[in-house]
Amino acid sequence: MEFRVLRYFLTIAREGSTTNAASSLHITQPTLSRQICDLEKELGQKLFIRRSHSMDLIFEGMVLRQRAEEIVSMVEKTQNEFQTMENSISGDIYIGGGETDAIKLIGRTAKRLREQYPGIHYHL
Numbered sequence: 001m002e003f004r005v006l007r008y009f010l011t012i013a014r015e016g017s018t019t020n021a022a023s024s025l026h027i028t029q030p031t032l033s034r035q036i037c038d039l040e041k042e043l044g045q046k047l048f049i050r051r052s053h054s055m056d057l058i059f060e061g062m063v064l065r066q067r068a069e070e071i072v073s074m075v076e077k078t079q080n081e082f083q084t085m086e087n088s089i090s091g092d093i094y095i096g097g098g099e100t101d102a103i104k105l106i107g108r109t110a111k112r113l114r115e116q117y118p119g120i121h122y123h124l
Helices: 003-015 018-025 029-043 059-087 101-116
Strands: 048-050 055-057 090-094 119-123
Touching (some): 003 029
Antiparallel strands (some): 048 055
8 A cells, every 4th residue: 555545545535536636636537546446456445435426435435534644644744753853953062161150151051042942952
């Protein structure tokens, strides 16, 4: 089962027809229909009641819809986490010093930076 096909399935379920879903996905309707037929064969279950101008989920389709939404959500969450990692600043900073005014200044600066970059951990 391919992730792309799960997205196709969810789009048909949302749009209510392969024509509308194909338009939304920017693919041809025959390509979309073939992908869904292949998915039904792979699962060994029909997922939709096909009518002349619409497709309605049956029980098996509703089960897959719930699981597909969970899968898509998890993939999107994972992608977002990795994109956030690329843009985040984090790590440990070790600073040694005596009881002077300079260490107070470093402490205040570290506090401000920590508010801006919570992934940074200071060891004074």
